[in-house]
Amino acid sequence: MTRALEHWLRVKSSTFCPGCGHGILLGAVVRALDELGVDRKNLLFVSGIGCAAWIPSPHIKADTLHTLHGRAVAYATGAKLFNPKLTTLVVSGDGDLTSIGGNHLIHAARRNLGLTVICANNQIYGMTGGQTASTTPVGALTATAPSGNAWRPFDLVKLVLGAGGRFVARWPVSRPRPLIASIKKGIQSGQFAFIEAISPCPTQFGRRNRVDEVTELYRRMDADCVEAAEADKLSPEERAGKIVIGEFGDV
Amino acid sequence: MRSEPARILMGNQACAEGALAAGCSFYAGYPITPSSEIMETLADRLPREGKVFVQMEDEIGSICAVIGASWAGAKAMTATAGPGLSLMMEGLGYAAFTETPCVIVDVQRAGPATGQATRVGSGDILQVRFGMHGDVCPIALSPGSVQEMYDLTIRAFNLAERYRVPVFLMADEGIGHLRESVFLHKDFTIENRVRDASRPPFGTPEPDGVPPMPVFGDGAELMITGSTHDEKGFRKVDDPEPHRRLVERINRKILDHEADIVEVEERFLDDATVAVVAYGFTGRSALAAVKALRRDGVRAGLVRLKTLWPFPRAALARLDQRVQRVVVPEMNRGQVAMLVRAEMNAEVVSLCQTDGEVIEPEAIAARVREVLP
Ligand SMILES: Cc1ncc(C[n+]2csc(CCOP(=O)(O)OP(=O)(O)O)c2C)c(N)n1
Numbered sequence A: 001m002t003r004a005l006e007h008w009l010r011v012k013s014s015t016f017c018p019g020c021g022h023g024i025l026l027g028a029v030v031r032a033l034d035e036l037g038v039d040r041k042n043l044l045f046v047s048g049i050g051c052a053a054w055i056p057s058p059h060i061k062a063d064t065l066h067t068l069h070g071r072a073v074a075y076a077t078g079a080k081l082f083n084p085k086l087t088t089l090v091v092s093g094d095g096d097l098t099s100i101g102g103n104h105l106i107h108a109a110r111r112n113l114g115l116t117v118i119c120a121n122n123q124i125y126g127m128t129g130g131q132t133a134s135t136t137p138v139g140a141l142t143a144t145a146p147s148g149n150a151w152r153p154f155d156l157v158k159l160v161l162g163a164g165g166r167f168v169a170r171w172p173v174s175r176p177r178p179l180i181a182s183i184k185k186g187i188q189s190g191q192f193a194f195i196e197a198i199s200p201c202p203t204q205f206g207r208r209n210r211v212d213e214v215t216e217l218y219r220r221m222d223a224d225c226v227e228a229a230e231a232d233k234l235s236p237e238e239r240a241g242k243i244v245i246g247e248f249g250d251v
Numbered sequence B: 001m002r003s004e005p006a007r008i009l010m011g012n013q014a015c016a017e018g019a020l021a022a023g024c025s026f027y028a029g030y031p032i033t034p035s036s037e038i039m040e041t042l043a044d045r046l047p048r049e050g051k052v053f054v055q056m057e058d059e060i061g062s063i064c065a066v067i068g069a070s071w072a073g074a075k076a077m078t079a080t081a082g083p084g085l086s087l088m089m090e091g092l093g094y095a096a097f098t099e100t101p102c103v104i105v106d107v108q109r110a111g112p113a114t115g116q117a118t119r120v121g122s123g124d125i126l127q128v129r130f131g132m133h134g135d136v137c138p139i140a141l142s143p144g145s146v147q148e149m150y151d152l153t154i155r156a157f158n159l160a161e162r163y164r165v166p167v168f169l170m171a172d173e174g175i176g177h178l179r180e181s182v183f184l185h186k187d188f189t190i191e192n193r194v195r196d197a198s199r200p201p202f203g204t205p206e207p208d209g210v211p212p213m214p215v216f217g218d219g220a221e222l223m224i225t226g227s228t229h230d231e232k233g234f235r236k237v238d239d240p241e242p243h244r245r246l247v248e249r250i251n252r253k254i255l256d257h258e259a260d261i262v263e264v265e266e267r268f269l270d271d272a273t274v275a276v277v278a279y280g281f282t283g284r285s286a287l288a289a290v291k292a293l294r295r296d297g298v299r300a301g302l303v304r305l306k307t308l309w310p311f312p313r314a315a316l317a318r319l320d321q322r323v324q325r326v327v328v329p330e331m332n333r334g335q336v337a338m339l340v341r342a343e344m345n346a347e348v349v350s351l352c353q354t355d356g357e358v359i360e361p362e363a364i365a366a367r368v369r370e371v372l373p
């Protein structure tokens, strides 16, 4: 991270594995805050449990609430309702926000309270050793699906839109500029904003699925991503396995 | 003495009035019998006072919203009954470990499971003390009248702020739905957490073990976590010493203040040879039983526990000096009797009733007669 952004950091080291996308996402979040000139005194980060939940806590120098597995959005709901002046960002993992915490997520989308929820989606339970998540692709190898995951993953964009979320975006961390732009728009919208950041996990997902090189993992992820406008032009066969990225809803 | 006229209220309504009087500024909950009148009263009243009410998606969300609001500066509460309390356990342990003031009202009904939702019980007494994983030491109060639903709700908020701890009001369906007169008085003081951002929020050697608690927006750049943490809030997930220190402190800060926290009502003990130890609705039947026994010349006394946790050990030690026999009537399988037995040399006899009905004074008096020395 550049020196100019270091004032956002509480600690100068990180426990993320080499190649983890979560560090890039941390950079994107901090840049968005910096570019917006957010008042740090009234800035609150809430996270659950998992590697992704460590993105704000302890890294970011602001009020941080590191909660229980799955419950970050519920904690944030209480804090934001009581003090609406708090710019409240939830940053947590795919397992945390959409599996164990899925109920809180859809209800927060329904309430449309001004929370910005950033989901670091590595398609796996990273912290606990690479078990299947609600976002793991069909066929992927995991610690709990040794012969390939049999169950369809959530499409988180559709999930949140279906629950009433009006501001929804999805970007891979390999495209930081649009990711930062969506985070900024989400914060400024004053509404419930959901931003899915596809964030590779070389340690638990890449290695187990025989993608040993971090650069190759990123290359493949980026190649799988198509912007929504282009995706519309693809045939169903061409679309299979693609990740549709962009901004959705009333953005 | 009391200038306000008495009002006739339901216990659950008196609880809501107590919360408002104590300065409750946030309620999050999920409907469940027999507690819902608390939620419904506050749903109407809190927004009218410019305060926050939210119906959450479940009880897990409720306790988490309460904790989030408390760190945003609210005096926050929720109310529930057995099944909801079970769902809240993880969040309650988090509240204890992060030293988050909050009030949880449990209007106990006949369990286990869904049990009998509209009938009375007191089966959750051990759950609030031992239901959370790891060693935590909450405070639990037991109201025995509609007046105490008001008074002890206020006390619950004060203790929560004073000790930075979740405080349980262990009501029961009998008290929650009882209607009787209550004074909504103002003769109490209000305690508030110390919002000092200049000292670490998780325990330097404060003399009383209770660190100050700045809230979001105070500029403290708080780091709150349910993982083991040092006094500033940094996670310490491998070192033995910070873990030991934190676990000991959050327990000691309550146990070292038993004398300040614990309240009991002692009746007819001067010449007593036998005593009833009771709490909650059963305390009312016990008082009636003791009075009836006395009319028949039996020297019976009563210790009514208004505090259940920390356990009123000193009061039981005092009682041990006086009586040889103790009867503990309870609407469960003897949860408190077990604890009384551990504290006393006197013979402790349990009177258990698990039929979803309140225990009648006659049943208590009959058991006392059976065990008379
Ligand atoms: C109630 C509960 N169940 C299980 C766990 C164990 N656990 C910790 S992190 C985690 C998964 C985290 O996955 P995700 O949210 O995707 O974050 P990642 O580590 O992948 O970034 C699990 C299952 C827990 N802490 N609490």
Ligand SMILES: [Mg+2]
Pocket (backbone or CB within 6 Å): A050, A093, A094, A095, A120, A121, A122, A123, A124, A125, A126, A133
């Ligand atoms: Mg994950």
